[in-house]
Amino acid sequence: MRVLVRPKAGILDPQGQAVERALPALGFEGVSQVHVGRLVELEVADPAQLPAMCEKLLVNPLIEDYEIVSIDGAPAASAAGAAG
Amino acid sequence: MSDATVPAHRVLGLTDAEYDLILDKLGREPNAVELSMFSLMWSEHCAYKHSKKLLGQLPTEGPYLLMGPGENAGAVDVGDGLAIAFKVESHNHPSAVEPFQGAATGVGGILRDIFAVGARPIAVLDSLRFGEPTGTRSRYLLEHAVGGIGHYGNSIGVPTVGGEIYFEPAYEQNCLVNAMALGIAPHDRLTRAAATGPGNVLVLFGALTGRDGIGGASVLASAELDEDDADKRPTVQIGDPFAEKKLLECSLELLDSDLLVSLQDLGAAGLTSSSSEMASKGGLGLDIHVDRVPLREPGMEPFEIMVSESQERMLCVVEPSKVDAVLAVCEKWETTATAIGEVTDSGHLRVLQGGEVVGDMPVPALVDDCPLYDLAPEKPATPTYPTAPRALKAADDDLQATLPELLGSANIASRRPVFEQYDWIVQSRTVRRPEEADAAVLTLPDGSAIAVSIDCSGRRVAADPYRGTVEAVFECAANLACTGAEPLGLTNCLNFGNPEKPHVAWQLTESVRGMADACRALDTPVVGGNVSLYNESGGGPIYPTPVVGLVGRLPEAARAGRLGFAQAGDAIAVIRAASPSLPASELAKLRGDALPDGLPQQDTGALRAAIELVRDAVRRGDVRSAHDVAEGGLAVALSETALAGGLGASIDLTQVGGSTCQSKPLDEQLFGEAPGTFIVSGSRELLASLKAPKGVALAVSIVGEVGGDTLSIAHTGGTLSWTLDELRTPRERGLGDLLDDATRLDD
Numbered sequence: 001m002r003v004l005v006r007p008k009a010g011i012l013d014p015q016g017q018a019v020e021r022a023l024p025a026l027g028f029e030g031v032s033q034v035h036v037g038r039l040v041e042l043e044v045a046d047p048a049q050l051p052a053m054c055e056k057l058l059v060n061p062l063i064e065d066y067e068i069v070s071i072d073g074a075p076a077a078s079a080a081g082a083a084g
Numbered sequence: 085m086s087d088a089t090v091p092a093h094r095v096l097g098l099t100d101a102e103y104d105l106i107l108d109k110l111g112r113e114p115n116a117v118e119l120s121m122f123s124l125m126w127s128e129h130c131a132y133k134h135s136k137k138l139l140g141q142l143p144t145e146g147p148y149l150l151m152g153p154g155e156n157a158g159a160v161d162v163g164d165g166l167a168i169a170f171k172v173e174s175h176n177h178p179s180a181v182e183p184f185q186g187a188a189t190g191v192g193g194i195l196r197d198i199f200a201v202g203a204r205p206i207a208v209l210d211s212l213r214f215g216e217p218t219g220t221r222s223r224y225l226l227e228h229a230v231g232g233i234g235h236y237g238n239s240i241g242v243p244t245v246g247g248e249i250y251f252e253p254a255y256e257q258n259c260l261v262n263a264m265a266l267g268i269a270p271h272d273r274l275t276r277a278a279a280t281g282p283g284n285v286l287v288l289f290g291a292l293t294g295r296d297g298i299g300g301a302s303v304l305a306s307a308e309l310d311e312d313d314a315d316k317r318p319t320v321q322i323g324d325p326f327a328e329k330k331l332l333e334c335s336l337e338l339l340d341s342d343l344l345v346s347l348q349d350l351g352a353a354g355l356t357s358s359s360s361e362m363a364s365k366g367g368l369g370l371d372i373h374v375d376r377v378p379l380r381e382p383g384m385e386p387f388e389i390m391v392s393e394s395q396e397r398m399l400c401v402v403e404p405s406k407v408d409a410v411l412a413v414c415e416k417w418e419t420t421a422t423a424i425g426e427v428t429d430s431g432h433l434r435v436l437q438g439g440e441v442v443g444d445m446p447v448p449a450l451v452d453d454c455p456l457y458d459l460a461p462e463k464p465a466t467p468t469y470p471t472a473p474r475a476l477k478a479a480d481d482d483l484q485a486t487l488p489e490l491l492g493s494a495n496i497a498s499r500r501p502v503f504e505q506y507d508w509i510v511q512s513r514t515v516r517r518p519e520e521a522d523a524a525v526l527t528l529p530d531g532s533a534i535a536v537s538i539d540c541s542g543r544r545v546a547a548d549p550y551r552g553t554v555e556a557v558f559e560c561a562a563n564l565a566c567t568g569a570e571p572l573g574l575t576n577c578l579n580f581g582n583p584e585k586p587h588v589a590w591q592l593t594e595s596v597r598g599m600a601d602a603c604r605a606l607d608t609p610v611v612g613g614n615v616s617l618y619n620e621s622g623g624g625p626i627y628p629t630p631v632v633g634l635v636g637r638l639p640e641a642a643r644a645g646r647l648g649f650a651q652a653g654d655a656i657a658v659i660r661a662a663s664p665s666l667p668a669s670e671l672a673k674l675r676g677d678a679l680p681d682g683l684p685q686q687d688t689g690a691l692r693a694a695i696e697l698v699r700d701a702v703r704r705g706d707v708r709s710a711h712d713v714a715e716g717g718l719a720v721a722l723s724e725t726a727l728a729g730g731l732g733a734s735i736d737l738t739q740v741g742g743s744t745c746q747s748k749p750l751d752e753q754l755f756g757e758a759p760g761t762f763i764v765s766g767s768r769e770l771l772a773s774l775k776a777p778k779g780v781a782l783a784v785s786i787v788g789e790v791g792g793d794t795l796s797i798a799h800t801g802g803t804l805s806w807t808l809d810e811l812r813t814p815r816e817r818g819l820g821d822l823l824d825d826a827t828r829l830d831d
Contacts, residue, residue: 010295010381012322012394021418062182062320 001044004067005059006037037064041071092116096123102455109449117435117443120387122450124353125360128617131454134583135615138459138593141600146609148572151274154365156200156349157267158611159274160572162637164530167271169203172211172264172538172577172633174616178297178321179232179261183225187232187261188323189395194265195242196349199332200398202275202339203267206513207526208237209538210247210263211577211631215256216472217494217822222251225259226502226823232323233263234505239325240332244506245514245524248539251494253472254546257622262577262614264538264633268528273339277348278365279401282429284345286359286370287407289414289421290331290397293355294380296321297393327396327419334417335398343410345401354392358399359425360433364451369430375437376424386435386442401427461593462586467679468625469546474676483751484804486671487719488814490755495670496716497818515641519728522566522712523636525644533641535569537634541715542627544757547668548683549591553598553630554605555683555759558691559714560634561606562762565695566710567645568702569636571606576613576632581625583617591628592617599630605688606695608634643705648728650708652791655768656733658718659697660742660783661690664756670715671755684758691760693780698762706770713761719754722795723811725763732792732808737799741783750799765790 007013015036023031040058044050050068059066093103096119106114106122114122128134144152150167151159157171175190191208198205210233215222226249237244242265279286297320338344346366348358355372363370374389384392402410407423414421428434433450435443475493478485490496503518515533516525523537537560545552561571576599581588603610619626638644649656666672667680701707709729713721718740726733737753738746748756760782764771768786776782796805 011320012291012294012296012324012380014322014324014327017324018326060182063185063322 001042001047001050002069002071003040003050003054003058004037004069005040005064006035008063008065011063092119093123096120097127098123102126105453105455109446109453115443117387117390118445120391121356121443121445124356124391125450126454128615129352130357132615133454134457134459134617135578135592136456138596141596142610143600143603144609146573146607149609149611150271151201151611153610153612155276155612156197158573158575159201159203160611160635162528162534162572163532164528165271166528167203167269167274168266168534168635169198169201169269170264170266170575170633170635171197171612172262172575172631173197173614174577174579175261175263176259176579176616176619179229180259182320183228184232185320185322187229188236189321190261190263191233191236192323192325192328192395193351194263195240195328195332196351196398198265198267199335200277200347200349202273202336203269204336205242205265205267205332206511207245207266207524207536208242208263209245209524209536209633211260211538211540212247212249213255213260213542213629214251215253217251217819219256222256223823229261230502230505236323236325238507240329241510243508243510243514244503245508245526246518246536246538249499249502250542252543252627254469254542254627258619258626260579260619260626260629262579262631264575266536266635275339275344275347277346277362279362279368279370279427280345280366281403282368282427283404284427285402285404285407285423286372286425286427287400287402287410287421288377288397288424289334289400289419291324291327291394292378292380292420293389293392293394293397295384295388295392296395298388298391321393321395323395330417330419331396331398334414334419337413338400338410341413343402343406343413345403347398347400350397350399352393354390354394355399356390360447360450362399362401363433363447369428369432369434369447370425371428371434371436372425373436376422378420378422386437390435459583459589459593460586461590463590464587468587469627469679471678472673472676476674480675480751483754486755487723487806488810490671490674490716490720491723491811492814492818492821493670493674494819494822496720498815499819500816501820516567516644516646521644521646522563523569525567525641527641531641533638533644535564535567535636535638535644537563538631539563540629540631542629543673543679544668544683545595545630546627547679549594549628550598551683551686553595554602554686554688556630556632557599557602557606558759559712560632561695562712562760564634564636565699566647566702566712566762568638568643568699570699571608571634571636573611574603574608574632574634575611576630578613578615579619579626579629579631580617581620588625595628595630602688605692639703643703645702645710647711647725648709649725649731649733649765649790650729652731654708654765654790655771655786656735656763656765656788656790657771657774657784657786658740659694659762659764660740661687661694661760661781662758663742664717664748664752664758666752666756669717669755669757671751686759687781690781693777693782694760694762697774697776697782698764701764701774706773707764707766709765711763713763715757717755717757718761719797721763723815726795726808727812727815731790732794733788733790734792735788735797737797739785739787741785750801754797
């Protein structure tokens, strides 16, 4: 399974800003809205436990949203946009 | 969202009477922009409406004072044309919500206060309070708060040189995260915040403005904010130390190039408080064009822009001819800068959007007209705080086992697991690191040094708000004395519960009175500080915690005192201005004893004489070690001194002077606490020359000798003896073990 973690919309994302500033410096124009998150890959016997794992450890639900996808790419669950 | 029947002003924390006063000042109903700005400026945080009358008692004049309360930070003269600016501030609530970012942005905020006055930050200290470390939540808060402090301080390159952590059940629901910062500046770079010169331009520089920490004001958006609208929710403030580093260098270059009229950081209440305070100090008005403020997210309302608490932003006033130069410096430091308004002579703060006025308030109404409240203090008839159950395993008469257990207890064990996460030597000024001396010592260019200490035992203040606060001030002065430093100025952060409750009002009133008296007794002014009230949720109020930060100077950095024994064969002396007592001590807490009603009477003259005796001895080089006796009493302090030096000692307790010491039970002599007690070591002749001034109740007695690898204490009934290893193991491992236990309980 994969857990995609990204900064919540609107929250300060220093990594994203740094990348957004660095790309034009390397000559890549027209880049905006860069957000940097992280990817957690894991095998779990019971995928139903994944949301709890995310809320308790893998994700900081105060500042991050997450999305659980199975390794073949099909979305399994998402907390994007859920009430924080 | 909020109940539609509750008026918006009440949801924002304004009383009906305060709202009526706003109607009166404006002559009309405030709109959403104005109401949100009033609610912040008239909050306790900005207006000090429950504490301002009390704070007037604090002495704010002193021979070294350069800049007192009312500026972003206070500053004292340290000679050689240099000033030290410093301040302590709380970040309690954000840290309870998100401890890592809360503590990190707490450090960021206090650093901005320092460079807003033109000083380069040189040190950070932290004062932390959590519930007992055996609780999983306390452990989580501790780990993340410490991580956040390290992340911000280490990244921006400012050393974390000291601090304190206490664990008490009273902080279980309300942790305290107070951060103190110090900065250095040439006198002529010290900058004030007042806006002057109508026609001058207001420039905002630093990070973009987002919906960070909008908090209560978000109720104003409630009409448009439903469950699908997560994007509009206020967000946790995220610290960006690299952005702050650029902001710091940019600010100092702007000041060095003489491009600014005044400078102010944006902290709590964001643009609202920084702009209105600049206008108020200059007695002028300001026009702010919110549509010119660079935004991080689209669609922000004017009130959101005005109250946003986005970090790493500064506001400055610039003469029109220098605006281009200011923008060029900001561009050099990759810092966004925008002219967002003008200084006017209207006396009004006006908020404009697309040329249209969306808010218009007289500056004095915002800044000065908030009603100040008298407190209704009343000493509680019954104890406020429950007594914690006994935690000590050693039996009351088993003093052999008591000392190692005390050394491994949460409030006494070594803080190494915490401070080793901090960079304490970056910038190469630190000459005394944590646990090497009683205060941190930082060298100055002329070979002299400053020493700094932060302290407060909330439990002792809870037992006696007046005397507990006097003790906190004298404790800091004692810490400074052990390095040879004389106090120059004091900053404080008053962390209390709800001041509208009579017993909290009593704690606050007595505590401020104690601080004022202690400062006078030490001839040390208060240069500024911070008040954090309403620290209670669920389990009742926190212990009253008036955190004291004291900055002093010593003439020679090379002679800064150390706490550890230095040489075998040295004599050991105890200097004692007060008799030790067990009630409210660390041992009493661990034994499950109730808090006493009051602490013993203090002789501040004797306390000061003890401090001066030690300071002068350290400065002359007459002693090779000096350590102040605090939590855990004489036996714990002797252990710390022995362990820090790696040398044992043999002590004859019957030689310890002081009229009433010998009549006390042995456990009280060993573990009782009292201010004004020191352990010094050095040559027997020089120690013998230490004399108390005439007429002062101060005992100076030679009680033993340094040497060997055991600490042995002879008393009238026999001798207690521990190898250094028996003491070192619990002291070094105590905190880590307690935190590990919490992990296991969690599993």
